[in-house]
Amino acid sequence: MRPLPLSPLQLVLAGVLQRIHRRNPAIFDRLGDHARARFGIKPIDLPFAFVVEARPPRLSVVRSLPHGLDARISASLANLLALLEGRLDGDALMFSRELVVEGDVEAVLALRNAIDDAQLDLATELSSLFGPLGAPARRAFEAARGRVIGSSGQGEQSR
Amino acid sequence: MQLSLGPVLYNWAPERWRDFYFRIADEAPVDVVSVGEIVCSKRSPFFADHIPAVVERLQSAGKQVLLGSLILVSLRRERRQTEELAAAEGVLVEVNDLTCLRALAGRPHAIGPFVNIYNEASAAFHAARGARRICLPPELPLTSVAAIAKAIPDVTTEVFAFGRVPLAISARCYHARLHKLAKDNCRFVCEKDPDGLLLKTLEQQDFLTINGVQTLSHTCANLLGEAGLLHESSVGSLRLSPQDCDMVVVARTFRDVLDGREDADGGSRRLAAAYPSVPFANGFLWAEPGHVYRQARSGEAQGSAAQTGSL
Amino acid sequence: MMELICPAGTPAALKSAIDAGADAIYCGFNDETNARNFPGLNFSRDELRKGIALAHGRGARVLVAINTFPRASAVDIWHRAVDDAVNAGADALILADIGVMDYAARRHPNQRLHVSVQAAAANPDAIAFYAENFGARRVVLPRVLSVPEIAEITRESACETEVFVFGGLCVMAEGRCSLSSYATGKSPNMQGVCSPPSHVVYEQTAEGTKSSLGGFTINRFAASEPAGYPTLCKGRFSTAQGAGYIFEDPVSLDATTLLRGLRDAGVTALKIEGRQRGRAYVESVVRHFRHALAALESGSETDIASLKPFTEGQASTLGAYRKAWR
Numbered sequence: 001m002r003p004l005p006l007s008p009l010q011l012v013l014a015g016v017l018q019r020i021h022r023r024n025p026a027i028f029d030r031l032g033d034h035a036r037a038r039f040g041i042k043p044i045d046l047p048f049a050f051v052v053e054a055r056p057p058r059l060s061v062v063r064s065l066p067h068g069l070d071a072r073i074s075a076s077l078a079n080l081l082a083l084l085e086g087r088l089d090g091d092a093l094m095f096s097r098e099l100v101v102e103g104d105v106e107a108v109l110a111l112r113n114a115i116d117d118a119q120l121d122l123a124t125e126l127s128s129l130f131g132p133l134g135a136p137a138r139r140a141f142e143a144a145r146g147r148v149i150g151s152s153g154q155g156e157q158s159r
Numbered sequence: 160m161q162l163s164l165g166p167v168l169y170n171w172a173p174e175r176w177r178d179f180y181f182r183i184a185d186e187a188p189v190d191v192v193s194v195g196e197i198v199c200s201k202r203s204p205f206f207a208d209h210i211p212a213v214v215e216r217l218q219s220a221g222k223q224v225l226l227g228s229l230i231l232v233s234l235r236r237e238r239r240q241t242e243e244l245a246a247a248e249g250v251l252v253e254v255n256d257l258t259c260l261r262a263l264a265g266r267p268h269a270i271g272p273f274v275n276i277y278n279e280a281s282a283a284f285h286a287a288r289g290a291r292r293i294c295l296p297p298e299l300p301l302t303s304v305a306a307i308a309k310a311i312p313d314v315t316t317e318v319f320a321f322g323r324v325p326l327a328i329s330a331r332c333y334h335a336r337l338h339k340l341a342k343d344n345c346r347f348v349c350e351k352d353p354d355g356l357l358l359k360t361l362e363q364q365d366f367l368t369i370n371g372v373q374t375l376s377h378t379c380a381n382l383l384g385e386a387g388l389l390h391e392s393s394v395g396s397l398r399l400s401p402q403d404c405d406m407v408v409v410a411r412t413f414r415d416v417l418d419g420r421e422d423a424d425g426g427s428r429r430l431a432a433a434y435p436s437v438p439f440a441n442g443f444l445w446a447e448p449g450h451v452y453r454q455a456r457s458g459e460a461q462g463s464a465a466q467t468g469s470l
Numbered sequence: 471m472m473e474l475i476c477p478a479g480t481p482a483a484l485k486s487a488i489d490a491g492a493d494a495i496y497c498g499f500n501d502e503t504n505a506r507n508f509p510g511l512n513f514s515r516d517e518l519r520k521g522i523a524l525a526h527g528r529g530a531r532v533l534v535a536i537n538t539f540p541r542a543s544a545v546d547i548w549h550r551a552v553d554d555a556v557n558a559g560a561d562a563l564i565l566a567d568i569g570v571m572d573y574a575a576r577r578h579p580n581q582r583l584h585v586s587v588q589a590a591a592a593n594p595d596a597i598a599f600y601a602e603n604f605g606a607r608r609v610v611l612p613r614v615l616s617v618p619e620i621a622e623i624t625r626e627s628a629c630e631t632e633v634f635v636f637g638g639l640c641v642m643a644e645g646r647c648s649l650s651s652y653a654t655g656k657s658p659n660m661q662g663v664c665s666p667p668s669h670v671v672y673e674q675t676a677e678g679t680k681s682s683l684g685g686f687t688i689n690r691f692a693a694s695e696p697a698g699y700p701t702l703c704k705g706r707f708s709t710a711q712g713a714g715y716i717f718e719d720p721v722s723l724d725a726t727t728l729l730r731g732l733r734d735a736g737v738t739a740l741k742i743e744g745r746q747r748g749r750a751y752v753e754s755v756v757r758h759f760r761h762a763l764a765a766l767e768s769g770s771e772t773d774i775a776s777l778k779p780f781t782e783g784q785a786s787t788l789g790a791y792r793k794a795w796r
Contacts, residue, residue, distance in 0.1 A: 298652075327649050359707060367652075
């Protein structure tokens with residue numbers, strides 16, 4: 001992976017991942033044998049992607065996903081965020097073709113189930129990262145989340 | 160080691176069905192024959208008239224006859240049919256669904272491969288309630304077969320050893336669905352496929368066989384190479400499931416290999432000639448995908464069979 | 471009112487189901503003793519104890535599914551699951567294997583036992599066999615029966631009946647299907663997983679997304695075509711008589727419109743499939759049926775949101791409940 005001028009983003013997101021890991025130490029127990037898998041995550045509407053590892057928790061931002069990953073997951077940023085927070089059902093996104101999975105399907109399922117059980121709230125995770133600026137950061141994120149998740153089909157029809 | 164012939168699973172013309180059993184009675188070296196329509200209750204009336212003659216001919220030839228019960232019982236008429244079967248005298252009923260067990264009320268019976276017996280505890284439960292023969296589910300691995308057979312020494316344990324493997328049963332008829340007919344008005348289109356209808360993947364890979372409400376493998380089970388191992392594992396009978404081929408040759412081949420007159424490889428070549436263009440499989444017994452055929456395994460097992468001589 | 475029985479694959483989903491109005495939640499241990507043995511799913515012993523305490527505190531019950539068929543020589547694993555579920559305070563055990571039922575009935579005579587759908591008890595005689603031998607109190611009916619057939623069963627049986635109203639639809643008799651095992655070597659009955667993800671491959675091709683199981687192509691979907699699970703019974707195949715969805719289309723069961731008929735047929739409980747699904751599914755589907763039941767009770771019409779986004783192939787069926795399905 002080449003170093004990229006995406007380092008500020010990487011710094012923030014890696015911080016979020018570390019926090020999630022600290023606050024939910026059991027989250028990755030559900031990954032079982034797949035805790036060492038390398039996941040490539042590609043938001044289809046962004047010019048960059050993520051490589052995520054659970055143990056040890058590691059996140060890098062890349063221009064395009066490298067070869068040799070265990071699994072690749074792609075969807076819109078809105079759907080990826082909603083999945084992360086358990087606001088959308090992963091199988092339903094597969095059925096509607098809004099989520100594409102390649103590689104080790106078992107590892108992806110384990111990750112999906114681990115995340116779904118963790119009941120993550122990204123607004124809280126983000127705001128706590130920003131210290132004294134937490135409250136405005138949280139408001140900004142929630143507004144942004146409202147916009148992106150409001151546009152996704154499954155959520156809109158079902159709640 | 161006994162040989163048993165399972166019931167015809169396909170919809171054969173009634174006269175052909177009757178003549179098949181007459182020839183089995185006269186020529187096939189099998190010890191036990193299971194008779195009756197067990198797949199689809201709509202087909203039963205066609206064979207009903209021939210059953211007494213078939214049973215008599217088989218018994219006269221010294222074969223033990225079993226009458227098989229329906230695999231899936233949901234309609235009132237099917238329940239009545241099953242109850243009447245359970246009351247039959249002079250023959251052992253082969254139970255293919257628990258519906259039958261209550262009516263049998265502890266009387267001696269056989270259990271077919273469609274009853275879920277996966278372990279020694281459930282086998283012992285059935286043995287204590289009158290099961291005298293148990294044909295185990297075809298997907299059981301050898302380790303399970305051996306553990307179960309050892310746990311019920313007074314019961315004859317049987318393994319599905321030849322034929323396309325029954326994999327599923329449904330309330331829906333896939334022959335009717337394919338021909339765009341309702342099940343109640345199916346015109347018995349399954350009779351056009353006396354060896355089942357081949358189902359391929361989108362990439363034209365041979366995969367499964369459709370037989371009305373039943374789905375079977377495309378491959379044909381062949382456990383000739385494992386006969387020695389099965390014998391050592393206290394298995395007392397091998398089941399041959401009728402296909403649209405010369406089942407007398409199939410039965411003779413198994414008998415010859417069991418009696419040490421022929422080796423497993425030679426026997427398999429004879430089976431392949433008798434039932435051409437259908438690949439063999441033995442994967443289930445080795446806890447592998449059911450469609451897999453491990454010839455190397457049969458090589459190993461063959462050595463073991465040679466040592467035991469006549470089984 | 472008919473009970474609403476809801477799936478939970480994780481403690482978080484169990485909580486979602488309670489919040490959304492479940493009368494009872496069914497779940498299983500994170501091992502081969504239950505029929506949804508997927509990676510990252512299900513409950514540890516500790517999670518089950520806590521989950522049951524949480525549910526009981528909120529007036530909901532927990533049914534523990536121990537509904538695979540024990541491997542020979544390893545029956546102890548299933549016996550331990552039975553003991554641990556009883557000790558954790560399970561309101562009922564959902565069992566499939568005769569040996570396990572026999573064990574549970576002898577060892578825990580006061581424990582409520584349900585006959586799993588995997589036991590394929592499809593008529594009053596088979597159901598009576600389980601009631602008489604093991605004291606089973608409820609049977610989960612296989613998805614092969616029409617509503618009139620269900621009514622006949624409830625009339626003739628002392629056992630309560632539970633029927634599926636939403637989710638995955640087995641088109642083959644449950645607990646009697648080795649299709650997945652034939653392709654992969656992993657058996658739903660023994661290993662507790664149909665179409666194991668370890669054997670599923672998704673491939674992006676020029677003709678769309680191809681799904682395969684154990685090396686057999688199950689389906690190919692064009693870019694915008696709705697998809698289903700990579701299960702054999704919902705695959706696209708070809709025969710000399712025609713090609714397509716030979717067994718069943720990718721669809722999910724949705725019996726929302728049949729609730730009145732099911733109630734009149736004497737059904738005790740309605741079950742939602744989907745322990746492998748996420749919290750979002752559990753929450754939406756449970757809420758949907760809670761509203762539908764309330765509307766049925768009050769005789770009022772409601773405009774209930776569609777569950778279509780959650781269905782396989784974005785389509786639903788009434789399955790065998792409507793006789794013409796056969």
